[in-house]
Amino acid sequence: MALSYRARKRLALFILVIGLPVYIxxxxxxxxxxxxxxxxxxxxxxxxxxxxxxxxxxxxxxxVGQADPDQGD
Incomplete structure (x- = not known):
């Protein structure tokens, strides 16, 4: 199951804010x-x-830094 763009964006933020300091x-x-x-x-x-x-x-x-591909212009 592939993660949606929003889920990947939230997960990436969680990893950077919580996970990375714990890893350090x-x-x-x-x-x-x-x-x-x-x-x-x-x-x-x-x-x-x-x-x-x-x-x-x-x-x-x-x-994650790109525009949301799931949203139509």
Whole structure:
């Protein structure tokens, strides 16, 4: 079942306002649990975690900034 444009827009907003800050806190906590790695390794971990969240959610964000395709002009 495909999500409607309005549902995807609301879900994208929820993910950005609620989900992303929670994910950031979890990522920082996860990195904080391990002993302090070198600067470059820590940077690579944060970049990897920063990109990891978007892959499963890419379909939700596609076309959300466009005009509503369900609405006729």
């Amino acid at each position: 806190v979890l990522a920082v906590t996860l990195v904080g649990l391990i002993e302090r790695p070198s600067l470059w390794l820590e940077l690579a971990i944060y970049i990897g975690l920063g990109l990891l969240w978007i892959f499963p959610l890419k379909k939700v964000f596609l076309g």
